[in-house]
Amino acid sequence: MHLRTGRLSRALLATLAAGALVAGCGDDEEDGTGEAAKPTAFTVTATAEGKKKKALEFPASVKAGLVAMTLTNSDTVPRSAQILRVEGDQTVDDVLKVVNAESTKIPDFMQDGGGLPAVKPGASATATQNLAPGRYVIWDDEGGDEEGAPGNDEFGAKGEFTVTGEASDAELPEVAATVTATDEGTDGDDKTYDFEFKGLKAGTNQVRFENTGEQLHHALFFPIAKGKTIKDVEAAFASEEEPQGPPPVDFENGVGTAVIDGDIAQNIALELKAGKYAVVCFLSDRKGGKSHAEEGMLEELVVE
Numbered sequence: 267m268h269l270r271t272g273r274l275s276r277a278l279l280a281t282l283a284a285g286a287l288v289a290g291c292g293d294d295e296e297d298g299t300g301e302a303a304k305p306t307a308f309t310v311t312a313t314a315e316g317k318k319k320k321a322l323e324f325p326a327s328v329k330a331g332l333v334a335m336t337l338t339n340s341d342t343v344p345r346s347a348q349i350l351r352v353e354g355d356q357t358v359d360d361v362l363k364v365v366n367a368e369s370t371k372i373p374d375f376m377q378d379g380g381g382l383p384a385v386k387p388g389a390s391a392t393a394t395q396n397l398a399p400g401r402y403v404i405w406d407d408e409g410g411d412e413e414g415a416p417g418n419d420e421f422g423a424k425g426e427f428t429v430t431g432e433a434s435d436a437e438l439p440e441v442a443a444t445v446t447a448t449d450e451g452t453d454g455d456d457k458t459y460d461f462e463f464k465g466l467k468a469g470t471n472q473v474r475f476e477n478t479g480e481q482l483h484h485a486l487f488f489p490i491a492k493g494k495t496i497k498d499v500e501a502a503f504a505s506e507e508e509p510q511g512p513p514p515v516d517f518e519n520g521v522g523t524a525v526i527d528g529d530i531a532q533n534i535a536l537e538l539k540a541g542k543y544a545v546v547c548f549l550s551d552r553k554g555g556k557s558h559a560e561e562g563m564l565e566e567l568v569v570e
Contacts (some may be wrong), residue, residue, distance in 0.1 A: 303436050305334035305394050312337060312345035312385070312406060312423065320423035322347055322406055327427055330399045331434035337382045338390040345418065346408050348524055349381035351400045351429075358426050361403045362419055370550035370557070372482060379482060379526040382534075384408055393524065395532035396436055397429045438533050441472040445523070447547065449479030449558075459563035461485060461545050468540040468569050475523045476531035483547045483558065486522035487567070488515035490542040496566040499544040503559050515544050525549065543567040 310324040320341070339345045352361055354375040364373060378398060385391045405424040410417030443465035450458040459479075466473070477483050490499060494514040502514050521536050545565045547558040 303332060303439075305332035305439075308333050308335045310335065310337045310347045310382075310404070312339045312341050312347070314341040314343075318421050320345075320406060320409075320418045320421040322404060322423050322425060324404065324425070324427060327430050328397070330397055330429050330431040332394060332436045332438070333397045333429075334392055334394045335381060336390055336392040337385050339385040339387055342387050344384040344386055344408050345423070346384050346406050346524075347381045347404055348383075348407050349379065349402050349404045350376050351378040351398060351402050352426075353377055353400070358403050358405075358424055362405055362424060365405075365407075366417070366419075369554065371554040372550070372552040374552070377527055378530055379524060380530065380532055381524045383484075383522050383524050391535070393532045393534045394438060395526075395530065396434060396438065398433050399429050399431060402427050402429060438474060438531060441474050441533055443467075443471045443473045445473055445475045445485050445545075447475075447477045447479060447483035447485060447563075449481050449483070449563075457561055459547070459558045459561050461547075461563065461565045461567075463545075463565075463567055466536075466538060466567065466569060468538060471536045471538060472533065473536050474531055474533050475526065477526045477528050480528045481551050481558070482525050482527050482549050483563075484523050484525045484549060486520055486546050486548070487536065487538065487543045488517060488520040488546070489539070490515055490544055490566070496542075496544060496564075500564055503546065503564060538569045540569055543569060 306329050308325060308328045310322055313321045313323060335347070337345070337347045350361065352375055356375060361376065364376070380393065380395050381404065382391050382393050403424070403426050406418035408418050409415070446462040448460045448462065475485060490496065491512065491514050498514040502509065521538070523534060524532070526532060543566070545567050547563040550557050
């Protein structure tokens with residue numbers, strides 16, 4: 267299924283390297299009692315013993331509601347901490363077997379999503395979102411860039427935790443910028459997939475990434491290479507042929523979000539330099555099919 271990349275050409279994906287997501291939770295918002303609603307801290311540490319023993323250390327449970335999840339990377343390579351709420355009795359390995367499968371279909375027992383994409387070695391990053399009660403699988407989807415190579419989850423960076431208590435309708439703290447993923451008509455023939463941007467600028471952006479559609483989405487920001495255009499990017503992402511020459515985007519300096527489901531939002535921080543970006547979602551609909559990038563969810567963003 268490849269939640270992170272969808273059906274993008276393997277030859278092109280072999281060059282993809284995720285960028286860093288820097289910490290940031292935004293300002294506190296009042297909870298209706300006149301006091302600021304403070305997210306509950308949930309700390310995850312990425313550790314390693316050599317190249318083939320990876321782990322994620324985290325609490326066994328956290329209270330439902332606003333949660334500020336911080337990933338600290340003590341490894342020498344980029345690490346991530348993706349999460350999914352699981353509705354069913356599937357084991358962690360059952361879930362990750364589906365996540366890492368070639369199929370693009372996403373089963374209904376996988377819900378919500380969230381967490382943190384790649385964090386650079388020695389750095390920390392924070393994402394804040396409202397977590398519903400239930401059982402969550404957490405894993406590191408970094409590594410495994412070469413075809414057939416195991417990812418960090420296969421080296422032990424995986425597990426599960428429980429979100430306890432009652433569901434909360436607490437609002438995320440207000441932030442200065444928004445990235446909204448939308449989809450319309452995804453159950454019919456007239457499909458529309460899109461990104462909407464507001465308030466993004468050069469520097470560190472406190473961002474609310476919100477999915478108002480029905481499908482899972484993420485937003486990956488890749489600087490467009492000098493001399494290339496968004497048309498060049500569209501052609502490269504659509505091609506299944508072996509790439510010729512340098513890619514039209516700078517994969518190594520890309521930044522992005524975790525995967526989230528419809529009606530889910532999270533606050534994160536994105537570090538953007540001035541210039542032109544290709545913003546893309548590589549996921550597919552739950553029932554499978556083309557990637558959202560192939561369906562048109564590939565936008566040009568100019569950052570000043």
